[in-house]
Amino acid sequence: SSEFETPTEEIDTFIDGGETEKLKAYELLQNNKTKYLTDADFHWRLAKCTYQLAQIEGGKGNVEKKKEMLYSAKDTAERALHLNQKSANSHKWYSITLGSIGDYEGTQNKIKNGYTFKEHIEKAIELNKKDPSNHHLLGRWCYGVYMLSWLERKAAATLFATPPTSTAGEALTHFLEADRLNPGVWKENLLYIGKCYVELGKYPEAVEWLEKASLLPVVSQDDKTAEIEIESILAKYGGK
Incomplete structure (x- = not known):
């Protein structure tokens, strides 16, 4: 059972709120860090909040701050996982934060991390099949592997006896499952479908x-990024 006593509903509301609320959540979590050194639920929440603030920093053009916060989020999520291997959210946030540092790692590390990402997302699904974001993330892995460049495939082949493979069809099944669990409300998931x-x-x-997807409001940094891509694909295929 979790020792995390700060009202989690309040913290979660802040984490899922706007930038001001997220900063408030981050401050609350940081101030209580020493109290919850052995609590996985505390650590994955801190990892999630740090990751989200990193995205906001990136949106403002603070590239170094974003990088620093993403690595910090990854370390915090790793700690959560170390504290509780049976926590679906710890596996999920470890995957997300590990995936997010891919841009700063070399191709080999990126590919190795990709395998680890998949392993932990599959574990998160095994522990909680009803969380749509886990299915979305597995879809993202499949889509990413399907879209690997020739050079990246060559690098993967030197690292692994059987390099990762996937298809757009396989990715689609995971995105559709995420939509089935949370129908029509997740802009980024609809974009990937x-x-x-x-x-x-x-x-x-x-x-x-x-x-x-384009009818849904733009709330988060992810929505902003998705909206640009939605408009550009619709401009290309909308008339066909």
């Missing part, structure tokens, strides 16, 4: 999902 249909050459389906 659309992108998979583009890869499969099913343009009318792609446009249908992307139009649904």
Whole structure:
């Protein structure tokens, strides 16, 4: 059982709120760090909050601050995992934060981390099948592997006897499962469903999902990034 006594509903509301609320959550968590050194629920929340603030810093152009916070989030999530291997959220946030440092790592590390990412997301799904974000993340892994460049595939082949493979169809099944669990409300997930249909050459389906996505409000940094891509794909395929 968790020792984390700060009202978690309050903390979670702050973490899922706007920038001001996230900063408040971060401050609360940092101030209580010494109290919860052995608490996994505390650490994955701190990792999540740090990761989200890193994205906000990136959106403001504070590149170094973003990088520093992402590595900090990854270390915190790793601590959560170390404290409780049975926590789906610890596995999930370790995967997310590990994936987020990919841009700063060399190709070999990025590919190795990709395997670790997949392993922990599959574990998170095993522990909690009802969390749509876990299915979305497995879809992202499949899509990322499917989109690997020739050079990255060569690098993977030198590292592993059987390099990772996936298809747009496989990625799509995971994104559709995420949507089934949380229908029509997640902009980024709808974008990826659309992108998979583009890869499969099913343009009318792609446009249908992307139009649904474009109607959703832009709330988070992820939504802002997704919106740009949605508009650009719709501009290309919307008339077909």
